[in-house]
Amino acid sequence: MMFATHIQGLALSELAEEYGTPLYLYDGDRLRDQYRGLRDRLHPAIRIFYSLKANPNLAITQSLLELGAGLELSSMAELATAQRAGATGDSLLFLGPGKSRDEIAAVLKTGARLIAESLPELDLIDEEARHQGVTAEVLLRVNPAFELKGGGLTMGGKPRQFGIDEETLLALDPAALRYGNLRVRGVQAYMGTRILDESAIVQNTRGIFDLAIRLSVKLGFELATVDVGGGLGVAYHSKERDLDVATLTDGLNPVIDEFHTAHPDTRLVMELGRFLAAPAGVYVTRVRYTKESRGDRFAICDGGTNHHMAAVGIGSPFRRNFPMYRVGSTAGDETAAWNVTGPLCTPNDTLAKAVDLPAGLTAGDLIGVTRSGAYGPTASPVLFLSHGYPAEVLVRDGRAHLVRRRDTVDDLLDRQSGLT
Numbered sequence: 001m002m003f004a005t006h007i008q009g010l011a012l013s014e015l016a017e018e019y020g021t022p023l024y025l026y027d028g029d030r031l032r033d034q035y036r037g038l039r040d041r042l043h044p045a046i047r048i049f050y051s052l053k054a055n056p057n058l059a060i061t062q063s064l065l066e067l068g069a070g071l072e073l074s075s076m077a078e079l080a081t082a083q084r085a086g087a088t089g090d091s092l093l094f095l096g097p098g099k100s101r102d103e104i105a106a107v108l109k110t111g112a113r114l115i116a117e118s119l120p121e122l123d124l125i126d127e128e129a130r131h132q133g134v135t136a137e138v139l140l141r142v143n144p145a146f147e148l149k150g151g152g153l154t155m156g157g158k159p160r161q162f163g164i165d166e167e168t169l170l171a172l173d174p175a176a177l178r179y180g181n182l183r184v185r186g187v188q189a190y191m192g193t194r195i196l197d198e199s200a201i202v203q204n205t206r207g208i209f210d211l212a213i214r215l216s217v218k219l220g221f222e223l224a225t226v227d228v229g230g231g232l233g234v235a236y237h238s239k240e241r242d243l244d245v246a247t248l249t250d251g252l253n254p255v256i257d258e259f260h261t262a263h264p265d266t267r268l269v270m271e272l273g274r275f276l277a278a279p280a281g282v283y284v285t286r287v288r289y290t291k292e293s294r295g296d297r298f299a300i301c302d303g304g305t306n307h308h309m310a311a312v313g314i315g316s317p318f319r320r321n322f323p324m325y326r327v328g329s330t331a332g333d334e335t336a337a338w339n340v341t342g343p344l345c346t347p348n349d350t351l352a353k354a355v356d357l358p359a360g361l362t363a364g365d366l367i368g369v370t371r372s373g374a375y376g377p378t379a380s381p382v383l384f385l386s387h388g389y390p391a392e393v394l395v396r397d398g399r400a401h402l403v404r405r406r407d408t409v410d411d412l413l414d415r416q417s418g419l420t
């Protein structure tokens, strides 16, 4: 875990002074190391795609694209981000259960691959491709019949709005997938998120390869691409442990190799969001007041769950604190149990409950919430109580770059028109 006072030689306290708090700090070296750590060991036949959903910041996207990742997108703005980052069609996948016709039209123009999530969507893609005079090559997102454990949120075997049920596809007449302007060219499945069990990932991947082969044989389409999803987790709590990349790839590579040997022309994809981005980010919030209420200690900070909803523990069966520390603390400091809260007028604005922080925590201190590079502000209610989006700073090659400026009051008000 990172309990850093510095990022690439730059003091967090000085960055907080310069850019203000609350802010997100990203370490470009950590991002690179996390990507390369997996890339260097993973079977070369499979390409890693970065899921912008985890952190759509343009500079983060550029960094991962530069390192060789493809990009997995789900909205018009994510598509525009990818294009601004300089990505071309063969590095892009676009999925999502509720694509608009405009999104489909824009994706077809880039040459990116669409991943279709329903039978009516296939009709719409075909219609739009005919309108553009092109042939759309699409992957089918499949909702597998099997469920695999090991994730915080598992996907297979349940009724879902995502993908087309495996049973439905296997019952189709192959003619049902014959379109004038659409070719099915592969399969995608996504088994869950926050998976921390190496063998579950290996099993997932094997299951998806088998499923892809069965579907392509039954329905008579070519497997130009198989996207095995991803959902690799990172540890947030002391009871969790990070994936061991060596163990993971030792299990995964033979499975990939077997498929690749039998299908050497199939492009293979793994999608990762959290695993790549989370370790690179720290959320820095400054203590404004400390007080006691009925025996509990509270540290009230200038930013809270409005920027870091994940700290509330959404998606976990019970609440656990994110890893956090007082910036500049030394190991010997006497600690106490603190509730770390933000500026919102709701008791839910609690970044941590009874977390061990120095007993002497005081107004002006900085708290760093680590592992915060994924599902941060874009997955948070940044407009709640109108505090707006925090600043984001990326440190690269020892230099800090403001990669998103903090929202101003005008940013928030300019989009409204009052009654006149």
Ligand SMILES: *Cc1c(COP(=O)(O)O)cnc(C)c1O
Pocket (backbone or CB within 6 Å): 051, 053, 054, 072, 095, 190, 192, 193, 194, 229, 230, 231, 232, 271, 272, 273, 274, 275, 374
């Ligand atoms: C959210 C999502 C991802 C990224 O998930 P992580 O757990 O952050 O890696 C990848 N693919 C799909 C289809 C998703 O919905």
